[in-house]
Amino acid sequence: MNRALAQHGETSLLDDAKTLRKLDLNYRRNKSQDNTPQIDALAAGFCFEDAADSCWNPEMFSLLYGTPLWDEASEAQRVRLNQLYWVAYYSQIISAEIATIFFNQTSAAGLYAIEDFRLVCDTLDLESAQERAHVNAFKMIGEKFEEAVFGERIFTYPMRGPYSQTMIHTDSNRVKDFWRWIELNAFTLLSSGNAFIACQYFTVRGVRTLNGKLIQHQLSRFYSKCEEKDSAPVPSHISYCHFLDESFHFNSSTIISHDVLRSLRKPTRFERWVANRALHGSQRDHYHFSTAINGLFWYDPALYAKVYKILRSPVFAMDKSEAREMMWKCFAEESDGLHESARSRQIAIDSYREYLSDIDYVDGANKEMSIMRRNTVERHIKTNRRALKKFFLLLDAS
């Protein structure tokens, strides 16, 4: 590029050879190792019967692992709980990745206005195409599983847009949803026309991906440790391929939010405020932890109807009072599963704090993760108890 004719700013990405090298390497490596064709082929060839009798994740990544339900389950029921974890977990990932595709594109629109940002935009284009393959694979497998085991949807859902709740089982209501819709719309407009906000989106994406990376690394090890790779269940192979792609996505989030940011002019007060609001939103989304599913920040009460349905299905064949009693033991009392989930969330908090520690514009509440830290094991149980009593009353009335 002719520097004399280029846009004039105080700083330019072209002056930062180290960051350019990092970006270029991450892009080229991701492109040459792209797992899209393999993920597409695995999803297209998936037959539930072939994988029906095996676990798809390490044992601790099973639905309601470490609770009385897990302790009392037969081997065959444990396999189903393990597969249900896969389906539930990746349903959440679908929702997150639909939003990621959308914001990759609005941010690329904002960043492409800067003369030397083509490489950043090409990286985002590649990542969006990969996410579409990921979403397709998770959706196909989840739906085939639920169709075969339950004959109806449990955790899966029809295709949805980026304005839906990102955290699919959350503590929300219509007023909160409306306010969130306004915030998202404002952020979309700002990110597509403002390079700082576009860049800052990658701080949010980095934080959100960080927990995914911690969990998905463990999920991917089921396949990488498997000695007979050819006979490994397809979903575990997909977890492995997905983790490989996502490692590059996490790297690009980090490079854009930490290194590329230095090439932009300093944010205004308003821009800093918007950026911190978006991070507060991530903290609110990650406020809860779930006894049912370790590693996701789902709101347990939003899962009661689903868990009840699973307990009453032929998989567990419980009658009404057995199902209620089991739900009380699992959600309203302390268990190893609850403490494991709380521990995973604490690891996430510590990682987020480290990730944000060297970014100047991040405010104290985000650096300290003070919104997330308000939730505790005691508060979690109290909330679950109160909501479960209400759920039982609703069951009585139905």
Ligand SMILES: [Fe+2]
């Ligand atoms: Fe993905």
Ligand SMILES: [Fe+2]
């Ligand atoms: Fe990704």
